[in-house]
Amino acid sequence: MIESAATFAFACFALAMLMNLWKVVTAPDVADRILALDTMFINAIALMVLYGMALGTEIFFEAAMIIAMLGFVSTVAYARFILRGNIIE
Amino acid sequence: METLFEFLVAAFLVTAGIFGIVGSYGLIKLNDQMSRLHAPTKATTLGVGGVLLASMLHAAAFEKYFSYHELMITLFLFLTAPITANFIAKVHIHRQETRDTMPEAGGDDHWATHDTPEDEERRSAEQTPPAED
Numbered sequence: 346m347i348e349s350a351a352t353f354a355f356a357c358f359a360l361a362m363l364m365n366l367w368k369v370v371t372a373p374d375v376a377d378r379i380l381a382l383d384t385m386f387i388n389a390i391a392l393m394v395l396y397g398m399a400l401g402t403e404i405f406f407e408a409a410m411i412i413a414m415l416g417f418v419s420t421v422a423y424a425r426f427i428l429r430g431n432i433i434e
Numbered sequence: 435m436e437t438l439f440e441f442l443v444a445a446f447l448v449t450a451g452i453f454g455i456v457g458s459y460g461l462i463k464l465n466d467q468m469s470r471l472h473a474p475t476k477a478t479t480l481g482v483g484g485v486l487l488a489s490m491l492h493a494a495a496f497e498k499y500f501s502y503h504e505l506m507i508t509l510f511l512f513l514t515a516p517i518t519a520n521f522i523a524k525v526h527i528h529r530q531e532t533r534d535t536m537p538e539a540g541g542d543d544h545w546a547t548h549d550t551p552e553d554e555e556r557r558s559a560e561q562t563p564p565a566e567d
Contacts, residue, residue: 346440346441346444347440347443347444347447347492349444350443350444350445350447350448351447353447353448353451354447354448354450354451354454354485355451356451357450357451357452357454357455358451358454358455358481360455360458361454361455361457361458361459361477362458364455364458364459364461364462365458365461367462368458368461368462374467374526374529374530375525375529376467376522376525376526376529376530377467377470379521379522379525380461380470380471380474380522381461383474383518383522384457384458384461384474384477387457387474387477387478387481387482387511388454388458388477388481390482390507390511391450391454391477391481391482391485394482394485394486394489394504394507395447395485395489397489398485398488398489398492398493401497403501406501406503406504406507409507410506410507410510413507413510413511413514414510417510417514417517417518420518420521420522421517421518421521424518424521424522424524424525425521427525427529428521428524428525428528
């Protein structure tokens with residue numbers, strides 16, 4: 346039962362990432378691109394945790410944590426660059 | 435007992451997958467930019483939260499070790515999601531809206547984020563009383 350549920354969740358998050366990639370390519374404005382990239386980071390965290398669960402190791406937890414931090418910092422930096430033309434003033 | 439845990443983990447995983455896909459589908463489907471800001475919050479809270487809860491339950495019930503540091507990711511995401519949403523909304527305000535398209539700003543004539551140095555000079559000139567001889 347867990348195997349099929351995990352396969353379903355893998356498929357869902359992979360499809361969600363593909364949709365985000367489509368949105369990054371075709372977005373009309375840069376704010377949409379930032380939002381799509383941020384959502385891609387979220388889905389990547391979920392995929393990482395799922396993969397660690399499927400393999401039964403704790404190694405992927407650290408990777409998921411680092412991706413969460415990188416996602417936050419890069420989203421804020423991108424938005425700040427669009428707003429001010431500079432990241433650290 | 436084993437079957438109950440198995441059912442719980444599977445239910446969390448299926449819920450998380452559905453919410454993850456709904457969040458990203460909403461990002462494509464919704465028309466307005468500020469409505470699109472709303473869709474991925476479902477993926478952030480319920481999607482990732484469900485996967486992390488399933489991972490914790492799975493570790494406790496089947497791998498024979500207890501792990502609670504998954505909660506750190508949830509806490510981190512809950513702390514940072516409002517900040518990123520605020521920044522994206524501000525990018526929208528500055529690129530798509532002008533002073534005239536924004537809603538009424540209460541007692542003032544415009545919102546503080548659209549303030550310019552000229553406005554500040556004008557206000558300080560109004561506030562300081564004229565010098566007396």
